[in-house]
Amino acid sequence: MKYKNYILICAGTACESSKADEIYRNLMKELDAHKLLNETQVLKTGCFGFCEKGPIVKVLPDESFYVHVKPEDAKELVEEHIIKGRRVNRLLYNKPCEETNVAKKLDSIGFYQKQVRVVLRNCGFIDPEVIDEYIARDGYAALEKVLFEMSADDIINELKTSGLRGRGGAGFPTWRKGMFTKDAQNEEKFVVCNADEGDPGAYMDRSILEGDPHSVLEAMTIAGKTIGANRGYIYIRAEYPLAIHRLEVAIKQAKEFGLLGENILNSGFNFDIEIRLGAGAFVCGEETALLASLEGRRGMPVPRPPFPAVKGLWGKPTLINNVESYANIPAILTKGGNWFAQFGTESSKGTKVFALTGKITNSGLIEVPMGITLREIIYEIGGGIPNGKKFKAVQTGGPSGGMITADYLDTPIDFDNLIKLGSMMGSGGMIVMDEDDCVVDVSKFYLEFTVDESCGKCSPCRIGGRQLMNYLEKITNGEGTDEDIRKMRLIGHAMQMASLCALGQTAPNPIISTLAYFEDEYMAHIHDRKCPAGKCQKLIRYFINEKCIGCTLCAKKCPVDGCIKGEKKQVHVINQEACIKCGECERVCKFKAVVKI
Amino acid sequence: MTESMPVLAELTPELDAFIVEWKDKPGNLVMVLHKVQEIYRYIPRDVAAAVSKKLGVPLAKIYGVMTFYHYFKLEKPGKHIISVCMGTACYLKGGDKLLDELKKLLNVEANATTEDGQFTLQAVRCVGCCGLAPLITVGTNVYGTLPESRLPEILEKYSK
Numbered sequence A: 001m002k003y004k005n006y007i008l009i010c011a012g013t014a015c016e017s018s019k020a021d022e023i024y025r026n027l028m029k030e031l032d033a034h035k036l037l038n039e040t041q042v043l044k045t046g047c048f049g050f051c052e053k054g055p056i057v058k059v060l061p062d063e064s065f066y067v068h069v070k071p072e073d074a075k076e077l078v079e080e081h082i083i084k085g086r087r088v089n090r091l092l093y094n095k096p097c098e099e100t101n102v103a104k105k106l107d108s109i110g111f112y113q114k115q116v117r118v119v120l121r122n123c124g125f126i127d128p129e130v131i132d133e134y135i136a137r138d139g140y141a142a143l144e145k146v147l148f149e150m151s152a153d154d155i156i157n158e159l160k161t162s163g164l165r166g167r168g169g170a171g172f173p174t175w176r177k178g179m180f181t182k183d184a185q186n187e188e189k190f191v192v193c194n195a196d197e198g199d200p201g202a203y204m205d206r207s208i209l210e211g212d213p214h215s216v217l218e219a220m221t222i223a224g225k226t227i228g229a230n231r232g233y234i235y236i237r238a239e240y241p242l243a244i245h246r247l248e249v250a251i252k253q254a255k256e257f258g259l260l261g262e263n264i265l266n267s268g269f270n271f272d273i274e275i276r277l278g279a280g281a282f283v284c285g286e287e288t289a290l291l292a293s294l295e296g297r298r299g300m301p302v303p304r305p306p307f308p309a310v311k312g313l314w315g316k317p318t319l320i321n322n323v324e325s326y327a328n329i330p331a332i333l334t335k336g337g338n339w340f341a342q343f344g345t346e347s348s349k350g351t352k353v354f355a356l357t358g359k360i361t362n363s364g365l366i367e368v369p370m371g372i373t374l375r376e377i378i379y380e381i382g383g384g385i386p387n388g389k390k391f392k393a394v395q396t397g398g399p400s401g402g403m404i405t406a407d408y409l410d411t412p413i414d415f416d417n418l419i420k421l422g423s424m425m426g427s428g429g430m431i432v433m434d435e436d437d438c439v440v441d442v443s444k445f446y447l448e449f450t451v452d453e454s455c456g457k458c459s460p461c462r463i464g465g466r467q468l469m470n471y472l473e474k475i476t477n478g479e480g481t482d483e484d485i486r487k488m489r490l491i492g493h494a495m496q497m498a499s500l501c502a503l504g505q506t507a508p509n510p511i512i513s514t515l516a517y518f519e520d521e522y523m524a525h526i527h528d529r530k531c532p533a534g535k536c537q538k539l540i541r542y543f544i545n546e547k548c549i550g551c552t553l554c555a556k557k558c559p560v561d562g563c564i565k566g567e568k569k570q571v572h573v574i575n576q577e578a579c580i581k582c583g584e585c586e587r588v589c590k591f592k593a594v595v596k597i
Numbered sequence B: 001m002t003e004s005m006p007v008l009a010e011l012t013p014e015l016d017a018f019i020v021e022w023k024d025k026p027g028n029l030v031m032v033l034h035k036v037q038e039i040y041r042y043i044p045r046d047v048a049a050a051v052s053k054k055l056g057v058p059l060a061k062i063y064g065v066m067t068f069y070h071y072f073k074l075e076k077p078g079k080h081i082i083s084v085c086m087g088t089a090c091y092l093k094g095g096d097k098l099l100d101e102l103k104k105l106l107n108v109e110a111n112a113t114t115e116d117g118q119f120t121l122q123a124v125r126c127v128g129c130c131g132l133a134p135l136i137t138v139g140t141n142v143y144g145t146l147p148e149s150r151l152p153e154i155l156e157k158y159s160k
Ligand SMILES: Cc1cc2nc3c(=O)[nH]c(=O)nc-3n(C[C@H](O)[C@H](O)[C@H](O)COP(=O)(O)O)c2cc1C
Pocket: A165, A166, A167, A168, A169, A170, A171, A172, A174, A194, A195, A196, A197, A198, A199, A282, A283, A284, A285, A286, A287, A288, A320, A321, A322, A323, A325, A326, A427, A501, A502, A503
């Protein structure tokens, strides 16, 4: 090692927003004051994944993992850890073992133990704004190999051996799409990277682009060489300014190094990449809508076939892949398809990055081998459900997916098993729900989303979605009937069959899946006018029981005049007609006398 | 007829240079609109009209594109834009409560601007920091794992 110590600071969006930048500046200042800059290097890296504990600072070589670091902690970190070699236990996540005083290795922390890093191989290890660091970790080695040693067929065969399937949602074999585009006859072709990441509650692609932008540039260039294209576009959400900035820096540096642009590495091959911004339309993640948007139009999908591989951007053959799919490719080509295929299941090879969020102790970004069980993810990596609550379900596939219940926690996760369970892999959002979450309410949430995002071109999606939402509204208001359930199934089925694109085809999935696993909860809303999770406001009632000592606090805090009545030192009573169900009384009562049913 | 004749704004040199750079690139409209919004913080009608003339694209088409995408604003936003994340992770952790509380504190509906023009309150879908749910952003600052009780203090900071 060139330096005695390395200090790595997570500079992903989450940590950056909690002052990672200030921590960096303070550390530099302290090191400079102690004349230590020649033996300690401070790096701003991509996301470590453990976002909930951010900002995170890692010190190498001894792998100290500091969490929730504040800018004012910089002084202590330098003076204690760097100068005196004493870890700052107060901030340490991996507290050292008492006898040996050796910090636990990071991969023995529950959160990291079961993870395998292929896509995120560089995230959190390199400074994404310095190309040399990417190169030092085998970056652009695959491109060199492709330019000088491999034919297009070799590349496609290697991808075939690897078994890589698209990570953007549908799981189409990546090699096949490559082959179709390669075989399409046209003097002009395009490579497109789908970085629209529309699934609310997911941020895998963002973290990859922020932590390791060159891996995507390298893969796109390789794709260009494979199919015979000289131009690539990255279509990225405008809501991701940091990722856009890192991509711009990376493109500039790659050009300076002769790894992008004209005559790459003197091979005679030209390839250029341009960034194009999305503008907040979920449907633009769908590939044909994305292409329409890239052309500067309203992002409306068109029926396939023809597929983009045949007729894509400006009518030319276009290879379009997701960010994570691309990020896998350089690793596959340097280490071999067989190496990649050792991870995963029969039908789904490699790893998958998930954004583990919701009611989970360690929420963050994880990469796991396909075939791992949900139980391992939720309880071993995620640390279980917080506040002693009971696990209820996990939603994969976002608004297009479905819920998986406790009965299926031991199913190995891969593309096909998730579909069998009535959900889907989607792009990698994994949202955990506990007993306080109402499945009818969550389905309504998803339907609101898809109705809002429907482009309106086809009527099954435009009208069907609205109708489904109206029924859910009725049910959560306590006005639902059995007939509504029948209608929802019917309409849902029609949407699945008749919608133009997968947005409409999959929009009913959250309802269909919750009806399959939680029909009793719908029935409770309809027949008993009750929300078992206590979430649907119109269906809950607050009561005061005999534990009330008549302290009058609730009556004082209640925002409705005269709603809570009672003499001092007497049990109080809530007037159900007047109650607006704000829950304030329950919150302020010190005697747990207010109950919600 | 007078009503439909749009007034043309004078383009800032920055925007003018941008349009010259992008004019001949296919599919440039969305990128140009992004630039307009970056400069003006929304897309004023007279600027859209000037862009239409300069790019040679009908104003109707520009409006067609602008209204399709949530990101483009047609009305002038307040001095500070507060976005409450209503992505799934944030919703489950109480994003809706943050929104309700902000509506009360600011006395404004969602997707509207306060009377004094200080704040625009909007609901957005996932800003990609789901590990910090629930959260709001004010301008470019993210406030994560946020209890409702901290909202007044945050508003205070921007009210000066
Ligand atoms: C409504 C809708 C939204 C989508 N959003 C995304 C997205 O945000 N990111 C993505 O990579 N793919 C998304 N897709 C899938 C793309 O259409 C396409 O399958 C994918 O980009 C192909 O890349 P892959 O083979 O590498 O997965 C979406 C599809 C639909 C129907």
